[in-house]
Amino acid sequence: MNGKKIFGKDAKKMIEGYIPVTGGKIYYKKVGEGKKAPIILLHGGPGGTHVSMMNLERLSDERTVIFYDQLGSGRSDRPTDKSLWHVDRFVEELGQIREALELDQFHILGHSWGTMLAASYLLTKPEGVKSVIFSSPCLSAPQWARDQEEHRKELPQDIQDILATCENEGKTNSEEYKEAMKVFYKRFVNRMDKKPEELNSEFAKGNEVVYETMWGPSEFYTTGNLKMFDVMKRLHEIQLPALFTCGRYDEAAPKTVESHSRLIQGAEFHVFENSAHQGFLEEPEEYVRVIREFLTRVE
Numbered sequence: 374m375n376g377k378k379i380f381g382k383d384a385k386k387m388i389e390g391y392i393p394v395t396g397g398k399i400y401y402k403k404v405g406e407g408k409k410a411p412i413i414l415l416h417g418g419p420g421g422t423h424v425s426m427m428n429l430e431r432l433s434d435e436r437t438v439i440f441y442d443q444l445g446s447g448r449s450d451r452p453t454d455k456s457l458w459h460v461d462r463f464v465e466e467l468g469q470i471r472e473a474l475e476l477d478q479f480h481i482l483g484h485s486w487g488t489m490l491a492a493s494y495l496l497t498k499p500e501g502v503k504s505v506i507f508s509s510p511c512l513s514a515p516q517w518a519r520d521q522e523e524h525r526k527e528l529p530q531d532i533q534d535i536l537a538t539c540e541n542e543g544k545t546n547s548e549e550y551k552e553a554m555k556v557f558y559k560r561f562v563n564r565m566d567k568k569p570e571e572l573n574s575e576f577a578k579g580n581e582v583v584y585e586t587m588w589g590p591s592e593f594y595t596t597g598n599l600k601m602f603d604v605m606k607r608l609h610e611i612q613l614p615a616l617f618t619c620g621r622y623d624e625a626a627p628k629t630v631e632s633h634s635r636l637i638q639g640a641e642f643h644v645f646e647n648s649a650h651q652g653f654l655e656e657p658e659e660y661v662r663v664i665r666e667f668l669t670r671v672e
Contacts, residue, residue, distance in 0.1 A: 385433055392441075392473045394466045396457040397450030401441040401470065405433025409672060410503050412480040413439040415467070415487030417509075419458065419599075420583030422447035424571055426484065428657040432665060439479075441470060445583040447576050458586040459598055464494045471499075480668060482506040485625070485650065486588070492604045495611050504614040504671045506664060509625040509650050512633050513603040514595055520626040521593035524561055532556045536594075545590035554591050561624040562592065562650040569654060592624055608636035614671040615640040618663065620648030620655065641667065 389402040402423070403411075412432065416423045423440040424447065432438050442449040444457065444466060467490065471479075478501050483491030488510035495505060511517045525533055532553045539550035571577060589596035617634035619625045627644050634642040643663050648655040 385430070391449075392470055394444060394469045395462055396444050396454065396466075397452050399441055399444050399450070399466065399470065400448035401439065401474070403474070404430050404438045404440070405435075406437055407433065407435040409436035409668070410478045410480055411437035411439055411476060412482055412668070413441075413467075413470075413476065415481065415483035415490050416440075416443065416446075417485030417487055418443065418446065418579060418584060419463075419486050419587040420446050420580035421486070422577055422579065424574065424577035425651060426653055427571065428653050428661060429482070429664070431657075431661045432668075435665070436668075439474065439476075442576075445580045451580060453582075455582070455586050458583050460489065460493050460587075460602070463490050464497065467494050468497075468499070477501050478503055480504045480506070482508060482664065483510070484508040484653075485511060486599075488512060489599065489602055489604075492608070492611065495613070496604065496607055498610075502613060504616070504668065505611065506616045506618065506667065507630075507633070508652070509619045509623050510617060510630060510633060511602075511625060512608065513605050514599055514601060515603060516605075516629055517625075518593075518595055520629055521624060523626070524624060525557070525593060527560070528556055540594055545594065550590075557591075557593060560649070561622060563654060564622060564649045565655055605633070605636065608633065609638070611637050613637075614667075616643065616664075616667045617641070618643045618645065618652065618660075620645045620650060620652050622649040624650050 385404055386406045387404050391398040414426050422442050445451050480503050481491050488507040491505055535549055535553040539545055587597040587599050615637045617630050619627050619630040621644055631642050634640045645652040645656050652660040
């Protein structure tokens with residue numbers, strides 16, 4: 374592992390570097406050095422990056438916030454071996470990062486695919502995890518697929534027809550399909566008229582190969598190796614303080630997320646009323662407030 378210290382204008386301590394994991398090296402960044410237990414963030418995707426979650430740096434006034442780009446994305450190595458793209462390797466990767474950063478006691482926040490990773494990691498029964506936050510979770514891919522079918526029915530009929538035709542004809546890489554996808558994404562993923570400039574950077578771009586190998590061509594059409602992922606019958610084994618969150622207009626349907634929360638004893642549930650799937654971008658102040666207050670309660 375190697376890292377370098379950087380002090381920004383806001384005087385927050387930042388250390389960034391690379392950690393060797395199975396398949397290559399991953400980029401990480403630690404911000405802040407508060408006395409409270411650190412929190413590690415598991416970004417969405419698969420194949421996404423940590424960049425969209427940068428508003429959570431605001432938590433660094435009390436604790437260290439750890440960002441990292443999972444292998445294959447962002448500033449991390451991008452190997453081309455598709456056999457690396459499966460949940461067990463990402464669980465192993467998280468364990469390797471924890472060991473390298475000497476995280477004895479810490480919190481986990483996973484978003485979207487990151488909640489699949491978080492749950493899978495926690496079901497290996499690691500010690501020292503103080504709490505878990507499931508942000509816009511997907512903990513049952515079959516249930517997710519059913520929810521997206523319902524969401525698709527809310528789209529204009531011509532968009533529904535384009536999506537169905539392209540999927541039936543194997544044309545999900547077509548421009549027509551991608552344009553129709555944007556209508557779904559605007560309604561259920563991110564409702565902002567203008568997205569933050571940092572999302573346009575080279576290091577914010579996702580890895581489509583990882584995404585399609587594990588998930589599929591779109592959020593609502595699952596064909597990858599996560600298609601049958603489902604931890605519903607084992608969620609009760611996670612005996613930690615837990616918070617489930619989602620947006621009112623989230624593709625992670627509020628009724629489903631609430632039902633998931635009831636499977637972990639004592640878990641809390643919160644809906645961000647003005648968000649879809651990316652509350653940390655759509656309602657950053659409210660999102661950080663809710664996360665901060667939860668962490669304070671459980672410590």
